[in-house]
Amino acid sequence: MNNFLNIHDSKIPLDKEGYLKDLQDWNEEVASELAAKEDIVLGASHWEILKLLRVFHKRHRLSPATRALISLVKRELGNHKGRSVYLMKLFRGSPARTACKLAGLPRPDNCL
Structure with a gap:
């Protein structure tokens, strides 16, 4: 599994299960990208x-x-x-x- 979430020019570190390593990295765009990895479109x-x-x-x-x-x-x-x-x-x-x-x-x- 890719241990980073790439958003724009940022690499956001993830643990081996795909959870954020740092809670401070979260925002709605990060949530949407994490959801896309789970085949979920957030409503x-x-x-x-x-x-x-x-x-x-x-x-x-x-x-x-x-x-x-x-x-x-x-x-x-x-x-x-x-x-x-x-x-x-x-x-x-x-x-x-x-x-x-x-x-x-x-x-x-x-x-x-």
Whole structure:
């Protein structure tokens, strides 16, 4: 895997799983490029979750695993969005892992 994300003339370092090495490197353009690597085109629903994750991480200094992500989304955005099916449609595979990656956050500790 390429361990850099190339944006304009910048090489942004990624770890071996494609997560940002430095959270400060994140911005919306970086998120869009990371999403493209996952074959995801970010829409309003994605951004809502990504921004929520960044606020959560800033407050708690951790990346939520799937159950915690579902609870967070349900509490902040409502029952319809706080469901695993909804999140799986937005973020393929493990919603927590993928969403955290696109939000520029570390991989959740207890996600396989």
